[in-house]
Amino acid sequence: MLEYGWDAGVAxxxxxxxxxxxxILGVRCNVCGRTVTPPRAFxxxxxxxxxxxxxxxxxxxxxxxxxxxxxxxxxxxxxxQIPAVIEIDGTTPRAGFLHLIGGVKGxxxxxxxxxxxxxxxxxxxxxxxDQREGAITDILHFEPVRGRRR
Amino acid sequence: xxxxxxRRVAVIGAGMSLFMRRALETGKELxxxxxxxxxxxxxxxxxxxxxxVMATAPDAFDGVHMKGEWLLDGxxxxxxxxxxxxxGGGSGVFSIISGWTLVASGLFDLVLVVAEEKMSSCQPHPxxxxxxxxxxxxxxxxxxxxLWIFSLEQHRYMATYGIRNEDIALVSVKNxxxxxxxxxxxxxxxxxxxxxxxxxxxxxxxHRLMVxxxxxxxxxxxxxxxxxxxxxxxxxIWVQGVGWxxxxxxxxxxxxxYPRYVERAARMAYEMAGISEPRRQIHVAEPYDPFAxxxxxxxxxxxxxxxxxxxxxxxxGRFERTGELPTCPSGGLMGVGNxxxxxxxxxxxxxxxxxxxxxxxxxxxxxxxxxLAQAWGDLMQVxxxxxxxxx
Ligand SMILES: [Zn+2]
Numbered sequence: 001m002l003e004y005g006w007d008a009g010v011a012x013x014x015x016x017x018x019x020x021x022x023x024i025l026g027v028r029c030n031v032c033g034r035t036v037t038p039p040r041a042f043x044x045x046x047x048x049x050x051x052x053x054x055x056x057x058x059x060x061x062x063x064x065x066x067x068x069x070x071x072x073x074x075x076x077x078x079x080x081q082i083p084a085v086i087e088i089d090g091t092t093p094r095a096g097f098l099h100l101i102g103g104v105k106g107x108x109x110x111x112x113x114x115x116x117x118x119x120x121x122x123x124x125x126x127x128x129x130d131q132r133e134g135a136i137t138d139i140l141h142f143e144p145v146r147g148r149r150r
Numbered sequence: 151x152x153x154x155x156x157r158r159v160a161v162i163g164a165g166m167s168l169f170m171r172r173a174l175e176t177g178k179e180l181x182x183x184x185x186x187x188x189x190x191x192x193x194x195x196x197x198x199x200x201x202x203v204m205a206t207a208p209d210a211f212d213g214v215h216m217k218g219e220w221l222l223d224g225x226x227x228x229x230x231x232x233x234x235x236x237x238g239g240g241s242g243v244f245s246i247i248s249g250w251t252l253v254a255s256g257l258f259d260l261v262l263v264v265a266e267e268k269m270s271s272c273q274p275h276p277x278x279x280x281x282x283x284x285x286x287x288x289x290x291x292x293x294x295x296x297l298w299i300f301s302l303e304q305h306r307y308m309a310t311y312g313i314r315n316e317d318i319a320l321v322s323v324k325n326x327x328x329x330x331x332x333x334x335x336x337x338x339x340x341x342x343x344x345x346x347x348x349x350x351x352x353x354x355x356x357h358r359l360m361v362x363x364x365x366x367x368x369x370x371x372x373x374x375x376x377x378x379x380x381x382x383x384x385x386x387i388w389v390q391g392v393g394w395x396x397x398x399x400x401x402x403x404x405x406x407x408y409p410r411y412v413e414r415a416a417r418m419a420y421e422m423a424g425i426s427e428p429r430r431q432i433h434v435a436e437p438y439d440p441f442a443x444x445x446x447x448x449x450x451x452x453x454x455x456x457x458x459x460x461x462x463x464x465x466x467g468r469f470e471r472t473g474e475l476p477t478c479p480s481g482g483l484m485g486v487g488n489x490x491x492x493x494x495x496x497x498x499x500x501x502x503x504x505x506x507x508x509x510x511x512x513x514x515x516x517x518x519x520x521x522l523a524q525a526w527g528d529l530m531q532v533x534x535x536x537x538x539x540x541x
Binding site for chain 2: 065
């Protein structure tokens with residue numbers, strides 16, 4: 001079998017270094033005015049280098065989520081995965097990225113939907129610093145922030 | 151669009167294989183079957199065909215590198231100018247766009263367009279062919295599968311507009327019922343909304359009966375320049391407009407409730423076709439429906455429903471075969487099946503038959519004069535649109 005040694009690239013390498021340090025980094029383009037994460041070296045709309053790196057909080061809101069009961073080869077999952085698009089606080093609205101939701105009880109659609117809704121505030125749950133490896137999985141998942149209203 | 155094309159292009163023949171869960175034929179054999187049928191109905195021999203376009207989706211389905219070249223013999227492309235049209239799920243409609251450019255440009259007068267997919271060879275499940283569409287560094291470590299992005303998009307669409315899953319399940323009901331009249335259909339059925347919602351949840355809010363099946367199949371059409379079309383055909387069906395557009399691969403950075411790339415593709419096609427009021431001027435539509443919600447999502451992007459209102463239009467019967475704007479009278483991907491690239495071209499075959507009044511039990515009433523087909527694909531980022539008409 002072939003294997004691939006992918007380079008993370010200029011922008012994602014810096015993003016991964018940030019995750020290792022417990023920080024979520026984003027980038028800003030002064031032409032379109034967007035602040036986005038995951039970071040990129042250039043703005044794909046204005047086709048110019050990004051203008052600034054920004055450190056973002058590790059909180060955000062659920063743009064959308066799903067409750068997935070199957071694996072890629074259609075094997076059933078007793079405990080579902082909950083993928084979500086998370087909009088990190090401080091980024092431009094509707095600029096989210098893929099991660100997972102955790103800290104939710106039960107495994108039925110009904111019980112999970114009672115605990116989650118679109119627009120709900122969430123916070124990153126991090127690996128312990130000595131276990132981080134500079135990967136997207138340094139954030140274990142996002143979980144609902146209880147008692148916080150926006 | 152810089153300027154409108156000068157040469158008109160017509161569809162003069164169409165053909166399809168059966169769509170099925172596992173065909174015993176090879177991809178080349180399926181392609182040959184559809185292509186030879188299209189040639190026969192057009193009254194054209196392969197030696198008169200000047201160029202061939204082949205659409206087929208991921209190489210990973212077949213485990214064959216550069217399968218466009220591998221399928222060439224079945225598509226009738228030997229010793230001819232040949233190109234593969236490939237934008238994932240958008241490929242079927244992109245194939246007629248690619249063929250159209252070859253004829254509209256004046257390069258060729260007769261072009262054969264073939265689309266094939268054989269998903270069943272891929273083990274243990276063809277969904278695995280899509281694992282590598284996710285970013286290798288920041289998405290794949292999370293363990294994503296293809297259903298994630300569609301269930302995420304459907305939920306965002308529902309949450310934005312307050313749409314219920316019952317409203318979306320109705321697409322499966324309509325299309326699977328329409329497909330009962332299609333002789334090549336794989337998953338035609340007479341079901342209720344309750345049946346759809348009683349099927350198991352694969353990735354909430356998506357239930358199993360809201361997902362199109364794994365399919366093998368092929369479809370083909372013959373394109374001709376105006377002079378040649380008038381010589382060969384009593385009822386040429388004209389390509390009035392085409393459009394396509396791709397959005398960013400940072401899919402999480404898009405508004406998932408609205409397919410802006412479909413709007414861009416549609417506006418390009420409408421401008422070319424001289425359409426200013428699509429809801430009045432389009433008489434039959436084949437929006438892309440690999441998932442039930444996608445038909446509604448796409449109808450909004452195509453400007454054929456207001457944002458968030460396609461479910462209401464569906465519920466009041468607007469999209470039934472006898473409704474004001476019949477959508478997926480073929481039965482769509484939800485009913486006829488989804489051999490990816492072939493499913494997109496199937497929609498154009500359907501318009502060809504509908505506009506010629508040859509759709510049999512599927513015929514929409516009122517002598518439709520203009521139809522639209524649309525497809526979508528890759529990381530939910532491709533919009534491809536073609537508009538066909540009787541004049
Ligand atoms: Zn910019």
